[in-house]
Amino acid sequence: MPKDYSRTSRLGEQIQRELAQMIQFEMKDPRLGMVTLNQVKVAKDLGYADIYFTVMGAKGETDADIRRQTTAILNDAAGYLRSELARILTTRVTPMLRFHYDETLDRGHHLTGLIRQARQQDDARHQDDSDED
Structure with a gap:
């Protein structure tokens, strides 16, 4: 279009x-x-x-x-x-x-940081689960 x-x-x-x-x-x-x-x-x-x-x-x-x-x-x-x-x-x-x-650039940096933090927490959780097995 x-x-x-x-x-x-x-x-x-x-x-x-x-x-x-x-x-x-x-x-x-x-x-x-x-x-x-x-x-x-x-x-x-x-x-x-x-x-x-x-x-x-x-x-x-x-x-x-x-x-x-x-x-x-x-x-x-x-x-x-x-x-x-x-x-x-x-x-x-x-x-x-x-x-x-x-402020869009600042919001983008903030969201990128939140995504990175969530991925790190998710990776840590999955690593803890694999250590228990």
Whole structure:
């Protein structure tokens, strides 16, 4: 079945490419770590775009602090980034930008750890059963 390739998804991909370039090369905030944009979801009316990102931060800070700080930095710069996007995009309306930390990678690591732990417990149980025989 073919994938629905709507206007909003194409615009989301273009916004993702352009924002990645802007964040990497134009934003000069030293507190900003290595930001990776994972997904951009654009509303059907082009009123807003939700941008999901992950970040590799500085040593010595907790992950939660890095996430909060990076989210705040990006949301504070959303107006500047939106105005730069307006120059590049050929749309009549440029969506408002809202940045969110993408927790899917963290959830994936957590689930992988749970699966590994369950397999170790299962292997230990089977080894105990074979030792009794």
